[in-house]
Amino acid sequence: MIEKIGKDLLDRITKLDKFSLYELDDYIHSLIGRRVTYIQRPSKCGQPHCKKCRVEGIGHGLYWFAKFRHEGRQHMVYIGKAKREINIMEVMKKKKEKKQKSKKRG
Ligand SMILES: [Zn+2]
Numbered sequence: 001m002i003e004k005i006g007k008d009l010l011d012r013i014t015k016l017d018k019f020s021l022y023e024l025d026d027y028i029h030s031l032i033g034r035r036v037t038y039i040q041r042p043s044k045c046g047q048p049h050c051k052k053c054r055v056e057g058i059g060h061g062l063y064w065f066a067k068f069r070h071e072g073r074q075h076m077v078y079i080g081k082a083k084r085e086i087n088i089m090e091v092m093k094k095k096k097e098k099k100q101k102s103k104k105r106g
Pocket of ligand 1 (some may be wrong): 052
């Protein structure tokens, strides 16, 4: 692999700061697509008197979740009962918008 990339380019990549590496990471994945793992697992509703969550401890579901890395961090997003493919850039954009909204509310 190193031979194909070339030592010069590798050296330059190694010297990049974290932020530039994330940018490079995004660029590479815009070419090849991100790897997303789809998993099925139960979900807990968080309601205090739920029998399935609080008493039996089994939760609800199964539900689909998507696991992926973005900007160096692991993320897991809820999909639902039916499996569908997600677009990471769209998901992250929505997450960001949500965060900003909750910030405005205080
Ligand atoms: Zn529950």
